[in-house]
Amino acid sequence: MPGVGDDATDEYAVARAGMVEHQLRRRGLRDRRVLEAMGRVPRHLFVPEAVRHVAYDDRPLPIADGQTISQPYIVAVMIELAGVTSRSRVLEIGTGSGYAAAVLAAVAGEVVSIERHPGLAAAARAALEATGVRNVAVFVGDGTRGFPDRAPFDAIIATAAGPRIPSSWAEQLVQGGRIVAPVERDDGHQELVRAVVSAGTVREEVALPVAFVPLIGADGFPDPPARRAQTSRTGPASMGTRNNE
Numbered sequence: 178m179p180g181v182g183d184d185a186t187d188e189y190a191v192a193r194a195g196m197v198e199h200q201l202r203r204r205g206l207r208d209r210r211v212l213e214a215m216g217r218v219p220r221h222l223f224v225p226e227a228v229r230h231v232a233y234d235d236r237p238l239p240i241a242d243g244q245t246i247s248q249p250y251i252v253a254v255m256i257e258l259a260g261v262t263s264r265s266r267v268l269e270i271g272t273g274s275g276y277a278a279a280v281l282a283a284v285a286g287e288v289v290s291i292e293r294h295p296g297l298a299a300a301a302r303a304a305l306e307a308t309g310v311r312n313v314a315v316f317v318g319d320g321t322r323g324f325p326d327r328a329p330f331d332a333i334i335a336t337a338a339g340p341r342i343p344s345s346w347a348e349q350l351v352q353g354g355r356i357v358a359p360v361e362r363d364d365g366h367q368e369l370v371r372a373v374v375s376a377g378t379v380r381e382e383v384a385l386p387v388a389f390v391p392l393i394g395a396d397g398f399p400d401p402p403a404r405r406a407q408t409s410r411t412g413p414a415s416m417g418t419r420n421n422e
């Protein structure tokens with residue numbers, strides 16, 4: 178993907194190189210292929226024009242449909258935790274802008290990505306095509322059910338936080354497959370969980386605290402109106418202010 182929309186002297190390329198050095202390398206990210214991919218994928222071509230000038234800042238940014246493109250650091254951490262290699266088949270739940278799918282595509286063999294908002298899926302497909310990404314298939318649907326038609330996967334990465342890891346995800350992994358997903362606990366805090374599936378058991382470990390938009394679907398949270406009513410009854414966890422990935 179080098180040369181897409183910029184060159185080495187371009188201000189975006191400079192900002193991207195700074196992002197890799199300061200936000201990723203110096204925070205301990207070590208997977209050479211992930212760092213190279215983050216250094217190549219033109220994040221500014223996946224964000225709305227109004228925020229393009231801050232595309233390489235150390236934070237998530239708003240996209241359409243009230244959703245977000247995740248902070249670059251979180252994108253890199255999730256791919257590194259998922260142990261993605263050039264032979265991996267990866268399922269991403271929550272295509273959003275298509276940016277993480279593009280980074281994954283540079284590291285993995287094949288990527289299937291599901292998005293519940295049709296408009297976001299269409300825009301992501303267009304951005305992936307415009308940036309020359311060929312090994313990502315974007316589908317519209319409820320990713321809480323996984324994507325049985327294309328299973329099994331070596332890794333599943335979810336970019337929205339549900340109340341648990343859906344059992345269908347583990348069923349759609351190869352032995353030794355990894356799930357990396359934010360999970361929202363009963364008190365409203367979220368944790369990034371890495372789960373390894375082997376011999377019929379799922380071993381979960383917590384990687385770090387996070388704050389993602391909600392995973393909405395059959396095995397996730399209910400649609401926003403119902404969820405808003407629910408969260409306002411149960412306490413201070415307000416979706417609007419708390420979720421930022």
Ligand code: SAM
Binds near residue numbers: 318397
């Ligand atoms: N990976 C994205 C990127 O690089 O821009 C970030 C996505 S954003 C943090 C999370 C996305 O998950 C949103 O676009 C949201 O619509 C989507 N989402 C939430 N629940 C979903 C579900 N059940 N199935 C598919 N997508 C879902």
